[in-house]
Amino acid sequence: MIVSLRNLVDCWSEVVRSREEASGPVLLFVALDDCDAIATAMSVMALLKADLVRYEVVPVVDLGQLADRFKEMAKPAEPRSAVFINCGARVDLEKLLSLETVEDEALKVFVLDSCRPFHLNNIESTRVQLFDDALQPVDQSSLPLCGYEDAYGFVEVEMEDESAGSDVEAEDDVVFGSDIEYESDANEVDGTNDRSKKRHSSRKKEKTKKRARQNVEVDSDMRHRAYDYYSSCHVATPSALVCYLLSMDLKKENPTLLWLATVGIADHFIFGKSTNESYEESASLLKGQLERFYNEQEAQTGSKQYENNSQSLSSSLDAEEVIQHVDEPRLELLRHWNLFDAVLYSTYMCSKLSTWRQTGRRRVLEFLATLGIPIRVAQQRWQHLSRESRNVLEDPSLETTLGRLGLNDFHRDGFVKTKGGYKASVSAVDVVLAVASTLEVDNPEGRHNVPGENVWESLFWKAYDILGAGLGDVTLERGMDLASRMQMLLVQVGGQVIDQRAFVSSGTFRYAVLRDGQYQEAVRHPLVITRLAHFLMDALEAQGEKPKPFVIIAPLTEKSTWLAVAVTRASTYNDFGLRFRTAAAKNGTKIVDHGFCPHIVEVADGQETEFVRFLHDVMG
C-alpha cells in the first residue's frame, strides 16, 4: 500500500502503536551504503525517542542479509513494526521476507525508500506500507497489472520490435499445441471420427486460436507495460526530507532534524540522484523552515548568527550551533582545506576546467586572479583566510565574471552549520562526503580491510558518529581528512581515465573498465565509483561530447568479482538495472545485486568483457 504525504501521521501512529500481542521494539533496518539512509535513521530514532518507544537498529548490506536479519530479529522480539530505510521498495517484500510464515500476523512492514518504482506486489500488499513523496495517493488503475515480474522486479521481455514479434509467435504455438492435444484426447474418448464434428472442431480451433492470439497480444502488451513501469527507475525525494515532513506533521520538528534533512538532500545532489530543479525546490523548502526557527531569536538578540539563545527552542542541537542557508560555491570541502586545493580538486571546477592538465592549472590561476586572491593567500588554510577574501567567493556579482571561464552555475543553495565563538563551520555537502568516504574506506592508507560483516557494521557506526558529531569533534575532522584524500584520488583517477582515453564510447552509452593495478586501490567502492562516473560524464560533456550514460566496471578484489556501476543524468530514468539483468540472462553471466541500487551489480570474475559485449546488444 502506498502512503501519501497527507497520511503520514496516521501511518506513523501505526508504526509506534503497541498492539496487544506485541509491545516490543520497532525494528529499523537501515541500508548500509547510503548517507541519506543514515540521516533518515537518525531522524526516525529521534522521533521514536521522543515517544519513548523502544527500537532496534540493524544495518544491512544487501537484500539477502536483510531477509536473514529480519527473520532473526522478528521472531523473538515481538516487534511492533519494522521500518525499512532506503531498502526494499523495489523488491517483492512479501516473498523476500516470506511474510506469511511470520507468526505475528499483524506485523506490518513500513518502507521509507527513495528508490522508485515500487514493486507492484508491495503496492497491493496490505502488510507492506510504502511512504511516498506524492501528495495524492497514486491512482491504482493507472499502474500495470502485476504478475509479470519476479521478486526483484525483473520482467522478462524480448527487446524491441523484431524480437517482440517472435515472442508472440512462440507463445501462440504453445497455445496451439495444447489445443491439438486436447482435441486428440477428445477423439480418443469419443471413438468417432464424424466429419461434421471434425469440421466443427476445426472451426472451434480457429476461434480459439484467434482468441488466443488476441490474448497473447494483450498479454504481451501488458508485459511491455510492466516492463516500462519497472524500467522507470529514478530516485524520489530523499527519505530524510520525507522524515522531516513527517516530523512537521507531528509538530516535533527541530533544527537537528532540519540539519539531517539538509544532509539528505545534499547526498542526493552529490551522488547525482536528484536534478538541479528538485534540489533547489527541496532547498527552498528547508530554507523557509530555517527562517521559521531562527526568526524568534533574531528578534530577541538582534545579532543574526553568532549569539543565539535557543532556550525557547526545544532542540537537542548544541545550544550554540546554528544552521544557515548560504549561496555556496561549488567547491567541495572548502572549509576543511585551502582555497587553492579546493578549486583544484573540486569535481565541478575540474570537469569545467580540466584542472588535472597543465592548461587547466593555468586556468585555475586565471580564476584566482579573477577573484583577486593571490596564490599565496589562497594556499592558506580556509580558517586563516581573511574575511574579505571569503566574501569575494560569495559575491553574487561574480557570476558574470565567471561566465567568461564557462563557470555558469558556480553557486548553489547550501546549508552550513556554525557554532558561536568557534570559527569553524561545516556544510551539509562536506558532511555527506565525510560520511560517504568513511562508509567505504576504513583506514587512512585508503586500503580497505577484508570486509567481514563486522567491518561493514563498524564502518556504519563510525559514519553514524560523524553525522551526529558536533562541530570541532575529532571524529568529524578525521572524516573530513579522509574525504579530502578521496576527493584528490577521485579527480586524479578521473583525469587519468580521460587523458588515456581509457573509456569506450559505444552507441548509447560509454563505459570504462578500471583494470587491476592500473588505478588506485581505493577506487573500488560503489559510492566512489558513482561519483567518478558522474564526474567523467560532466567532464566529457564540458569537453563538448554528447551526454550519454556511463558504466564503470571495476574489480572487487576482496570478493574476486567485478563491480558494474551505471549512472545516468538524474533527469532520465536509470534503467540499467533491468538492462544488466537482460544482458546477463542472454549470455548466462552470473550477476548479483550489490547493495540496494538496481544499477550496481557484481559480475563474476572472467565474465566482465562478455558482459559488456552483451550489454551492447541489449542497448541496441
Next chain:
Amino acid sequence: MFGSVAADLVRELKNSKWLLPFNESSLRTIAIETRSIMEMITSTVSQFREKLDQPEVLATVMVFHRSVQRNKRCVLAYLYKRLERMRRMRWEYSSINFAELSNNLSMHERDYLSKYNRLLGEYCESVGLDLTAELQPPKDLYIEVRVLKDCGSILTDSGTVNLKSGTAHFLPRVDVEHLVRQGALEHVI
C-alpha cells in the same frame, strides 16, 4: 633493606585494577621481618640500658621502630584497599561474578564478603529496593546502546531483546545497565 617487601606489596596492588590473589607469602615475610626488627630493638635496649640518652642509641632504636611502623602501615593499607575493592565490585558487578573472584580471596576476606553480602541483601529486602541496580541517579529512563559483543537474547520486563553485535537499541536503562558496565554494550550519548 627494611620495608622493601611491604612497599612491593602495596605497589603490586596499585598497579592492578582487579583483585589479585591474596599474597599470603609476602605477608608472612613481612611478619617475620617485623618480628626480627622487634628482637633487635629489645636487644639494643637491654644492651645499652645505661646509655639510653645517647643520641646514637636513640637514633638506632628510632629507625627500627619506624621500620616496624611502616611495615604495619603497608600491610594495613593492603588489607584495607582490598576490602574496599571487594565492596566496590559487589556494588558494581552484583554478586554473580563472585564465584570466580573468591579464588583470589583469603579465608577471612571470603568470610567478610559473605557476611557483607548477607547484610546488604537483608537491607535491600527490608527497604524493598535493589540498591546496587543503579549507582547514579539516571538522567533518562531509556538509553541508546550499541552492541559491541554478541550477548545473545536477554529477557527483560518488556520482552526479549536480541543483542546481536553491530546493532543499536533504545531500551529501558535498568534492563541493560549491568551489560553496559561489563563493556559488552556501549552507551551512546
